[in-house]
Amino acid sequence: MLRWERGTVTGVRTSWHGVERLHVELDGEDDEPAGGETVEAIAYPELTGTPARGERVLLNTNALRRELGTGGDALVVARLDVLPTSAEPAGHMIKARYTPMQTMVDAIDDPDSEHYETIRAAQDIEGMPVVVADLHSSLPAILAGIRAQRHSARIAYVHTDGAALPAAYSRAAARLREAGLLAAVISTGQSFGGDLEAVTVHSALLGARHVVAADVVIAVQGPGNLGTGTGWGFSGIQSAEALHATAVLGGTPVATLRVSGADPRRRHRGLSHHSSTVYGRATLTPVHLPLLERNYHKYNGFHASVREQVKTSIMEPARARGIEHQLAEVDARGLRDALEDVPVRLSTMGRSLAEDPEAFRYAAMAGRCAASLIP
Structure with a gap:
């Protein structure tokens, strides 16, 4: 209603x-x-x-x-008193379909698109790393990690449709785009309003590689993650599908661990149960799981606990289903400075970088891991 x-x-x-x-x-x-x-x-x-x-x-x-x-x-x-001027897209793709606000867009995979022949001919994404996360607040932190490892990397953001459908709603993505840190925003599925539109995550990844010429992609839903406190009822579960699309298209999937040292909810303290469910139970392809390397000078009981949670709630359940994820040891040196240099406000569930540094550190480590895997 x-x-x-x-x-x-x-x-x-x-x-x-x-x-x-x-x-x-x-x-x-x-x-x-x-x-x-x-x-x-x-x-x-x-x-x-x-x-x-x-x-x-x-x-x-x-x-x-x-x-x-x-x-x-x-x-x-x-x-109520003004009829807006309407633009006429070349193609026929409609997003927010069958709602009163359905809108027509020029999708890269539409036959009338200037990019159609490129997308139709593209077979894979040529080993391109794709970093997947379930929280939109991870976006600037992942980007910081990529740039800390590979400063000149060309980065595309694939905005999936699990949360905010208008890609424009993300102030972080808009600011990163204006600063030249994102090469393009591609809105997929029912989401709309990116620099480019795509019908599926698969075609968005192909567009990122072959239209945008991206070196690496960050794929995450928009702001407004929906959670219910149940095991499977959260919008970030779609992260698994982005990992599957990456693997099917010959990319390198990297999974961002949702970690917190300050969340008051027990199910999200340390390793979030969202990460356990997505990567341990819902993902059907091997992925890279970035963890803080043991010889980092700030490695402590918290990180050891996260490592153990990853092994027992992700690695072992996945292995029981025949999926062998790969732990990736990441050097976190310099990442705090990289996070502080990002030209957007870092905030996750209302907590800042100072209040919950590990949430952003692990996202940045996923970015650094992905940058190290660029072919």
């Missing part, structure tokens, strides 16, 4: 490419156009155009009223 409210745009907040952040004064009682509360709202110009101050808008306020964290803004569904 949707919760609808109407209001008037009263101001503009800090925005970025693909996202307009607005102040909207909601209608008061009896549908008066003024007198209600002012809320924060998001508009996607690709869908609605850009509402101006004084415009009347229709909002979906489900997330706002439920006081969700990530994604807890009101969303502009329509401008």
Whole structure:
């Protein structure tokens, strides 16, 4: 069910490419156009155009009223007095299909795309490393690790559709793109709004290699990971499919371990049960599992515990199913400086780099591991 409210745009907040952040004064009682509360709202110009101050808008306020964290803004569904200018894509691919906001895009695997012949002819991704993670907050940390090992590496981000569907919603990806640290953002499945669009993760990986000429890919869902506290009910489970796509296409899959030294939830302390489930039980191909090397000067009981968790909850269950993952010893020297140099704010579940350094350290180690595997 949707919760609808109407209001008037009263101001503009800090925005970025693909996202307009607005102040909207909601209608008061009896549908008066003024007198209600002012809320924060998001508009996607690709869908609605850009509402101006004084415009009347229709909002979906489900997330706002439920006081969700990530994604807890009101969303502009329509401008009540203005019909946006519509662009006409060359192709026929529709995303957010069969919803009132379905949108047409020019996908790289569409027959009308300029890249169609390249994608149709591509057979594999030529050993390219693909780093997979379940939390979007890992993206800048993985990138930092890649650049710490291979500063000039050309990096593409594949935005999967497990969480936020608009790729533009990721302020981190937008900032990294503006800074020239990401060569391209490719939105896949039902997600949309990247520099390039793809129908599947498979075609996105082929596009990253053969259209973007990427050396390495980071594949992760957008902001807003959905978890339920159950063993299998979390959106990051789709990480397994990205690993499978990588292996099928002749790439090198690298699995980011979700680790925390500060999460108050026991199931996510040390090695998260999400990583145990995805890599130990759901993944059907061997992957590289980056761990802190033992001779690192800060190796301690925490890291030894994580190593043991990886062996008992990932390696052994996978081996029982005939899957032999490979532990990758990673030198973490210099990674803290690399993380601090990233031009975006590092935050995972509301915790900063200072508050939960290991969460970001392990993501950066996955990046460094992948960079060392670039053919």
